Amino acid sequence: MNNNYTSPQVIAEIGCNHKGEMDIAKELLKVAAYSGVEVAKFQKRNNKELLTEDQYNAPHPNPINSYGDTYGAHREFLEFDVNQHKELKEYAESLGLIYSTSVWDTTSAKEIISLNPHLIKVPSACNNHFEMLKVLRDEYQGDVHISFGMTTKKEEEEIVSFFEETNQGKRLVVYSCTSGYPVPFEDICMLEIVRIKEKFENRVKAIGFSGHHLGIAVDVASYTLGVTWVERHFTLDRTWKGTDHSASLEPTGLRKLARDLKATHKALTYKESDILAIEQVQRDKLKFRKQ
Numbered sequence: 455m456n457n458n459y460t461s462p463q464v465i466a467e468i469g470c471n472h473k474g475e476m477d478i479a480k481e482l483l484k485v486a487a488y489s490g491v492e493v494a495k496f497q498k499r500n501n502k503e504l505l506t507e508d509q510y511n512a513p514h515p516n517p518i519n520s521y522g523d524t525y526g527a528h529r530e531f532l533e534f535d536v537n538q539h540k541e542l543k544e545y546a547e548s549l550g551l552i553y554s555t556s557v558w559d560t561t562s563a564k565e566i567i568s569l570n571p572h573l574i575k576v577p578s579a580c581n582n583h584f585e586m587l588k589v590l591r592d593e594y595q596g597d598v599h600i601s602f603g604m605t606t607k608k609e610e611e612e613i614v615s616f617f618e619e620t621n622q623g624k625r626l627v628v629y630s631c632t633s634g635y636p637v638p639f640e641d642i643c644m645l646e647i648v649r650i651k652e653k654f655e656n657r658v659k660a661i662g663f664s665g666h667h668l669g670i671a672v673d674v675a676s677y678t679l680g681v682t683w684v685e686r687h688f689t690l691d692r693t694w695k696g697t698d699h700s701a702s703l704e705p706t707g708l709r710k711l712a713r714d715l716k717a718t719h720k721a722l723t724y725k726e727s728d729i730l731a732i733e734q735v736q737r738d739k740l741k742f743r744k745q
Contacts, residue, residue: 578603
């Protein structure tokens, strides 16, 4: 009997935890590389396109986390332009990391496609933005990762079917996710992984888990339930100002996550023989023998 578990792939979601500073973004990349993860991911928004005028000019709903006088100013402060993303991609690759970005609108999707990353992520908030999904389906050749947080089962089917219309379903990685920051354990709903796997495993490239909880035990459990990709937010300091820091792993946590997932992958197998070589020594020494 073979081990059918694919080697785990970890995405360190930097997102906007760089606080709008390239130096911090690069430090996060260095730490991610040291931690042993495979992918480091940012976010890209065209805020004037994504937000209505009222949303753009409204105060941040949680002023203590705001980097600007309005929500729009806050988002612009945290935004990197496409040339900065190009620089981050080159730096990530020099460290042995795969660079990726979540895109929130059509303009951002086209800009990031121009960098030709290995994968592009669609956040739960925008997985019903079919104009953007069409660009990712028809104008991009890499893998498209899509989170299913705050998404109905009907919407999940519509998303996968949309890619299947042009035989692109096998470019998709779909993620079980609960949208919240942080998410209490009772709302993670791990068995959704089983449901999503049963429904889509043969129609998409892989299944993932995107977590916003505390600790890393749940991530290891998600892998044993059959996901290949595990995504976690990542920061240098959980006390920093910003919405996502409190639901993020710090460097030690990220390193332990990568370590524990690799160890679990090694452990998820069957015995090659009734008595393993490591056991034979103990059997010879300890096994009861009738006198």
